[in-house]
Amino acid sequence: MQPSRREDLRLIAGHGRYSSDWNLPNQLHASVLRSTHAAARIARIDTAPALAAPGVKAVLTHLDVERAGYKSIVGGVATKDKNGELMKKPFYPILATDRVCHVGQAVAFVVAETPEQAQDAVDLIEVEYEESPAIVTFADARAPGAPAVHADIPGNLSFVHEHGDEAKTAAAFAGAKFVTKVRVDSQRLICNPMEPRACLASFDAATGRYLLHAASQGLIAPRVHLQQITGVPATDIDLIVEDVGGSFGIRSSPYPEYMLSMLASKTLGVPVKWTGSRTDTFLSDYHGRALSLTGEVALDDKGNILAFRWEDEIDLGAYAGPFGAFIGTQNVSIMCGGVYRVPSVFVRSCLAYTNTTPVSSYRGAGRPDIAYAIERLIDQAAQEHGFDNLELRRRNFITPAEMPHTTAAGQTYDCGDFPAVLEHALKTVDWSGFPARRTQSEKRGKLRGIGLASYIEAAAAGAQPKDQTAARVAADGTITIYCMAGGSGQGHETTFVSVFAGVLDVAPDAIQYRASDPAFAMIGNGTGGSRTAAGQGSSFTLLAQALLAKARPHAAKALGVAEVSYAKGVFSGGGKSITLKDLARQVAPADAGTHPFDSEAEGSYGATYPNGCHIAEIEIDPDTGVTDLLRYVAVDDLGNILQPMIVEGQVHGGVAQGWGQMFGEHAVYDRESGQFLTASFMDYPMPRAGWLPNSGHFDRVPHPVPTKKNLLGAKGVGESGCSGSLPALMNAMMHAVRPAGVKELQMPVTPAVLWRALRDARAKAA
């Protein structure tokens, strides 16, 4: 049978190859000793008892890391604040030096013959900690007299980022008829891909090269980071990745265990494998979100938006993780006007350190957070000042006639039809029929609400200057295409091959995709920022054109004519024809050398602006506080859709993660001790089957307005589900509970939280 996606056959048969599925002869196994304290000085580490344990080959501490010359883990931003200062950034050690700054920080790395021996030996390492007070929230970190996470960073303040026009915005607020202010917390989350991290490193002394298997979203950034940290040239690191069990943003850069496995392999002369557990995921994968946004909107008497103003609190965790500061500066600020015509904006983001696991990208990386804040603010403003929440949006939408539109935040939206998308969604959900549905719920003793969000996000331009692609043609005429973007469920093999085969106008059977080949030393973006299909996909379009251009003269020669035409995989001329594949076979070199059709291509593709209107309809059981999501409508402008099934899956997944953040997920630290309280699936509620509406009550409707910013007309999809769902769900929630007297809620709105809010509102009213 034909699978829906090219990657499916191996995955459904149990033949996928994930990080921990790799093994090498003579490999040793590693286990990590992690800090049990949030803040402490390490007075002494004694590894001797562990070294003496059965099967143990090495115990690495920071001394070994320093001896090897390894440097700080890479992270942070290079932008300067208004005083011209760079962000304050502590050294981020691979293994803790003289102190630990969060629970779960890696302290030592044991290598033994078996995983059990390594784990047994971890328990034998003696560490003397001298505990000091810990702070685990932004507010506590910034409070006067707060303990310093890093002695040389006063007030735990890493950076203050400002964006927009402060004076103009202040003037707009001064002249406003109405002002509304809303604070939204986007709580700390655990990304929790289903595959825990693992790696296998092998050093080849003869060549000086490293082989590394580790989950990764791309092939450039991890190797560049590894080079910056270890000094090993990126070109000497063969990062081989096949299947990745989810990434969601946190697997785009290397983790300490990868460098430690490399170091141990070099030291011991054999491969070293580390297989992380779910506990390792909770404690040491970068965390997500962990920010609060306070927004104000200024309106004139008719409801025209005059300005937005934002004060953002960004919890970086204990160190500057790979993308934490990027989220807190760029990503929450550049889209802070949303889909609206806003003459003036100003954002001030404060980034602070806390004694918690460092934060990095998680599905959307600040974009869902700002979309959530804007749409909460608009609904709240409508509520407070007596505007209809639809009319307020319609009045302020940037219209298609105004495109391209450069926002006050400095982004140029190239296209989009926000008013039409809204109307499309309202019609799909039967918005006007809601009051009758609410009456039905009330009869059953339930609270019902409906909420919408008109979101927009910037799908990334990419950190690399361009996306290179390559095609290698085999002697049998089959083609393998390459780029640097690794998949982790997005279906790259299906989408890229389909784009490439589409240009060639051939069946995709004889074409396969591989995420990179280190030998090529190409550059290009990893998977991330919802840009891969549009960016790399466009480069694959060019690649197919390049290959055809190379093949054409060979076809002319083979057919004995001056000019050939090409259609459906066949060159024709002079009444004769030959297929591309047969031609490729004919001209293949006898010695398996370079095939004349081998091709390369590259392109640079900027940000796209996926947008849409999501509507959620919920029902609450006031007896238990349980919320049922009855209906969900996602009308999205994702530009041209390349693979409808895959796009649908991405929207489902994004909305599910939004559901998780809205109703349950929360990484909680104890405020006193700094202990991590939700470090397993027993305490961290993951969305489960049946918690989203089934396909009959979940409408995903495309409303494409193709972009001209790439060759495919596609906009990003991967993160749009989070950006649309957070505000739609919370607006529905507020709509349901406002009549009961509840004025404010923050995520996660668990049953316990909601029940208490309703009870307190009742008590206040009585």
Next chain:
Amino acid sequence: MNKIEFTINGKKVATQVEGRTLLVNLIRDELKLTGTHVGCDTSQCGCCTIHLDGKSVKSCAMLAAQADGANIVTIEGMADGDKLHPVQQAFTECHGLQCGFCTPGMIMTAASILKDHPQPTEEQIVKGLEGNLCRCTGYINIIKSVHRAAELMKA
């Protein structure tokens, strides 16, 4: 060490295991059947689900020694040669997988649901999947896949 014998995907295996060896580790590390995955430490995620004497169990919550004498089927044993099991076919047809890491466990669990309920209701599917976590799909297409598998098996 404990001597154990069992059948896995139709093949007889005799081996020796430490008391503390988990069944999933035996399957993955010694028998090299890496389609059975480990996604958590608390037996919540279901990635390690296999069939033991015809019933779905979490192989991370069993000692290998407990499997002595058992008949085990893992994801690698579901297809009949090149012919996919209807549940496998349904998962690809309905796009019931993205990253694929939870998929072997989902397929094994789904097959058990269909054994108990050949024509399952939505509620029976949801109930049957309560021990399996997925981070990619929102489960919508997984539930659809189970319905579709029921159709395929009926046909």
Next chain:
Amino acid sequence: MYAFEYQRAGSVAEAASLLAKNPEAKLLAGGQTFIPTLKARLAQPSHVVDIGRLKELAGIEVKGNVVSIGAMTRHAEVAASADVKKAIPALADLAIEIGDQQVRNRGTLGGSVANNDPAADYPSAVLALGATIVTNQREIASGDFFQGMFSTALQDGEIIVRIVFPMPKRAAYSKFHHPASGYAMAGVFVADTANGVRVAVTGAGSSGVFLWKAAEAALTKTFAAASLDGIAVDEGECIADLHAGADYRAHLVGVMAKRAIKKITG
């Protein structure tokens, strides 16, 4: 996991003697709680004595007005048993709410009751139905058996053989699942028995499963959900943690009790 020696007992007597020989030995039943505990290195037994497949500990039998269930009977067997569904349908309803499909295929009645997790389901049925816990040494009344969180009347070396449930006139179980773990955040088993109405609560009490006496008195007067209006369990006796306060759990107990009663009264 720490290293230990695995021993499979051929009989209850052998299991008892293995336990007697090694003071640090532990019994392994279905292992659905115990093995994750071992994996987390929260227990370090010298020996693990597997009684999971002992025939003498398995099976469901209806005799007169009691249902006798072997300690190693799996939750899935109880849930699917036509005999249980006929004799005490509430017990089958409870069993299907435990864990998940895979856990129910391994986890056992005896293991659950012996562990006495404060959020486990079975203890509520044992207590509400006034069951008798039969061990290899004696018979223990349910009222004497549960002695607070993870604590029971079982002595060292004592093994649960079967649990004998008297059939109630009518009974029902209602559970509010913990959103992460799936355990009971509040589970209430209401039984109208030959010895009166009994209401057992699990998941909420800070000392484990308990009988809600005030509810029993009210229901004895009038067996209807409305009888519980104005009655509440003491918040001070309820678990408070990061998932839910004691007030919420106390409230949920009332809601679940009413729902259980409504299942009975329709």
